[in-house]
Amino acid sequence: MLIQSGWLVLLLALCTGCAEGRDSHELLHSRLWMQTSAEYHAIASTTYRQAGEALDRALRDTTWTAALEQTGNFTTLPPAVILDLDETVLDNGPFEGRLIRDRTSFSSFTWDQWVEEANASALPGALEFVANARSKGVTVLFIANRQVRHETRTRVNLEKLGIPLPTDFDTVLLEGEAPFNWPSDKSSRRRYVADRFRILLLIGDDLGDFVSGARDVPENRVRLARQYGTRWGSSWFLLPNPLYGSWEASLSSPALSDADRLAIKRKLLDSMP
Numbered sequence: 437m438l439i440q441s442g443w444l445v446l447l448l449a450l451c452t453g454c455a456e457g458r459d460s461h462e463l464l465h466s467r468l469w470m471q472t473s474a475e476y477h478a479i480a481s482t483t484y485r486q487a488g489e490a491l492d493r494a495l496r497d498t499t500w501t502a503a504l505e506q507t508g509n510f511t512t513l514p515p516a517v518i519l520d521l522d523e524t525v526l527d528n529g530p531f532e533g534r535l536i537r538d539r540t541s542f543s544s545f546t547w548d549q550w551v552e553e554a555n556a557s558a559l560p561g562a563l564e565f566v567a568n569a570r571s572k573g574v575t576v577l578f579i580a581n582r583q584v585r586h587e588t589r590t591r592v593n594l595e596k597l598g599i600p601l602p603t604d605f606d607t608v609l610l611e612g613e614a615p616f617n618w619p620s621d622k623s624s625r626r627r628y629v630a631d632r633f634r635i636l637l638l639i640g641d642d643l644g645d646f647v648s649g650a651r652d653v654p655e656n657r658v659r660l661a662r663q664y665g666t667r668w669g670s671s672w673f674l675l676p677n678p679l680y681g682s683w684e685a686s687l688s689s690p691a692l693s694d695a696d697r698l699a700i701k702r703k704l705l706d707s708m709p
Contacts, residue, residue, distance in 0.1 A: 462698070466678040467532050477560050480675055484561025487637055487673040488568050491517065494636035494671065495572060502638045502671035504647060504664075505623055506630035516633035517569055518626065520640035521580035523677045525566075526556040526593065532679055541694070542680075551586045554593035559675065565639075566599055575633060577607045579625045579645075584612040623648045641677040650682040657686055 470476050494500045498511040503518075522528055531550040535542060550556075566576050576599075582590055587610055591601055594608075601607055609625045611618055618625050622644060629635060644650035646667075649660050661668075668674065688700040 462701075463532060463536050463679060467529060467536060469678065470527075470676075471529050471533070476676065480560040480562075482561075483639075483673050483675055484559075484565040486669065487639055488565055490670060490673070491569060491572070491574065491636060495574070498634070500671070501630075501635055502667070503626050503630050503635040505627040506635055510630070510634045513632065513634040514575065515573070515636050516575040516577055516629060517637045517639065518577050518579050518629060518635055519562075519566075519638075520642065520645045521578050521582065521590070523559070523641040523679070524639060524645070524675055525558060525562045525578070525599075527559050528556055530555075548586075551582065551589050551593075554589045554596060556593055558597050563598060574636065575602075575605075575607065577609065577629055577633075579609045579622050579629075581611045581620050581622070584610050584614070586610065587613070620644075621648055637671055637673065639673045639675070641675045642681045642683075644682050646672050646674075652686060654683070654686050657683065 494502070495515060501510060519525055528550065531547070534550075535546070540546070569576050578594075580590075587608060590610070591608060594601060609618065609628070611620050616624070616628070626635070626638075638646050640646060642650060643657060643661060647660060647664065650657060652660070664672070687704060688697045690697075692700075
């Protein structure tokens with residue numbers, strides 16, 4: 437009995453240690469799909485190729501704009517495209533891989549460490565698209581929800597990838613940036629750009645990269661996407677991101693524990709009886 441009791445204590449200790457680690461199986465499949473699958477590579481490459489084809493059409497048509505925020509007479513404004521950064525241009529897969537490996541969750545501390553490294557690679561097709569747009573005289577702007585404290589290292593990362601940034605105009609518009617103190621909703625930044633450029637295309641991985649209202653319940657998000665159905669693949673180009681985004685936040689509050697969030701997600705499953 438003493439020996440069995442000893443083993444029981446050890447087993448409980450091991451289980452307790454396991455409980456401290458995060459059950460990361462939700463991210464594991466998503467990350468491996470983005471990292472290894474030919475399907476993801478094909479989708480990303482095709483999306484950027486189709487965006488390049490749409491760019492030519494948009495340049496020819498001076499009445500064309502991709503931004504809902506663009507109104508008034510914009511036909512004589514210089515052309516530009518707006519891209520998100522994370523999981524649109526920059527691949528943060530190694531960061532997500534570390535979270536999975538270490539069985540931990542996202543934190544501002546670990547994210548800051550990753551951004552400081554400035555070593556994110558580019559998604560398939562992204563660099564070719566940026567180079568193509570610039571060769572045609574189109575200004576490339578990045579609207580991302582990285583914090584303003586990340587701007588310097590984000591610029592370093594982009595330049596490492598062969599995306600030099602102009603010095604006469606800020607083309608990296610981040611959340612909280614002075615003097616505007618931009619909110620996480622990107623509409624005000626799109627409006628800022630629309631006052632200065634004719635926006636030809638929007639490219640991102642989240643509904644919020646295209647329209648306000650992305651932080652809503654799932655059925656309303658789907659309704660919003662359908663409302664602008666003719667824009668998808670025409671002037672709006674969406675890359676898949678099963679790792680994170682406003683889609684996940686719409687399912688349950690990020691403030692909840694992993695166990696509570698997982699329980700809510702299981703209840704949402706549509707399955708046969």
